Amino acid sequence: MSLFPTQAAGSVLLVGAGPGDLGLLTVTGLRALERADVIVADRLGARAIIDQLAEDRGAPLDAEIIDVGKQPGHHPVPQSRINEILIEQARLGRRVVRLKGGDPFVFGRGGEEVFACREAGIDTQVVPGVTSANSVPALAGIPLTHRGVATAYTVVTGHDQIEQIGGGRDHTVVVLMGIGTLVHTAGVLARGERGSDCPVAIIEDGYGANQRVTIGTLSTIAFHAARRSVRSPAIVVIGDVVTHSPYAAGAFDAAVTPEPKLARNP
Structure with a gap:
């Protein structure tokens, strides 16, 4: 071109x-x-x-x-x-x-x-x-699709109609600009097929100086986000693929504190 x-x-x-x-x-x-x-x-x-x-x-x-x-x-x-x-x-x-x-x-x-x-x-x-929709989750080691775990994903903003998103935990949801509406999003999806124990990850300031990952479930993520003063910009990932993140550590009842870093000039 x-x-x-x-x-x-x-x-x-x-x-x-x-x-x-x-x-x-x-x-x-x-x-x-x-x-x-x-x-x-x-x-x-x-x-x-x-x-x-x-x-x-x-x-x-x-x-x-x-x-x-x-x-x-x-x-x-x-x-x-x-x-x-x-x-x-x-x-x-x-x-x-x-x-x-x-x-x-x-x-x-x-x-x-x-x-x-x-x-x-x-x-x-x-x-x-x-797009940050796939690059920021990758930074946290989260594949949006994975054989036997998730075969599809949906990217939405926190302002979209969350109620219209179907599927279960094998259908990954990526929410952009979703911190201000996190309580609503988590509550709506928890009442659906995904259930309240569905894994959730929030990646703050991906590729920035203040990168941080917070892990929880649909029932706990709003609490963890408030406790840690999670701020925008941040990407929210919802689904079983979150369990593949090294920051999940298999524990979904507490936030995980490691902050991933990526060399700018590998």
């Missing part, structure tokens, strides 16, 4: 930053960042990638950085304005990279941004990224 089509009106490239570790950024994404005139960046994985890349290079990127990051309950730059920024910058003839945490098309509203830009006549392409 051509990273930036040569046209006077400029172009937009949506790049998935992955979970925030430079080693998990795609080569195409890296090249795009190095060639960009302007980078419109999210808060979490995107800012981490920019900072790590500057440290790795020994100098900041040449591109102008426009910060449009959102925090839970606080969106200083609304989505409509982000769309406008992308279009405005491209119409100035600039090579625009929209750097989004994880993958642009996995709960990243990337489809909306692509649609807005293309509707405005802006050439727009997408570079996929590594």
Whole structure:
């Protein structure tokens, strides 16, 4: 693929930053960042990638950085304005990279941004990224599917209709942005086929400086999360695959304290 089509009106490239570790950024994404005139960046994985890349290079990127990051309950730059920024910058003839945490098309509203830009006549392409939905559980040693244990998984946000998720403990559920609704999620799923003793893991700040894993069951995880002051960003994994994590240690009546670390430059 051509990273930036040569046209006077400029172009937009949506790049998935992955979970925030430079080693998990795609080569195409890296090249795009190095060639960009302007980078419109999210808060979490995107800012981490920019900072790590500057440290790795020994100098900041040449591109102008426009910060449009959102925090839970606080969106200083609304989505409509982000769309406008992308279009405005491209119409100035600039090579625009929209750097989004994880993958642009996995709960990243990337489809909306692509649609807005293309509707405005802006050439727009997408570079996929590594989503936190599978990379962060892997960091904690949790396979989302495993022969004889789980044959399917569902990725939802804490704002989705948890009541509509079917299946039992062999159907893994991955919840993004789910700490604020953890009590509700655990209660709903515990009343279903999974049962109150279904294993649960919470991985906080995956690939960040404050990585931490908390283990429990649907009946205990809210208590453990409150006791340990679990905070976003965090991924919640529900199902029997959690038992494969080395941090589970076979005990689901207490939180497990080890904090996994992953070398950024193996």
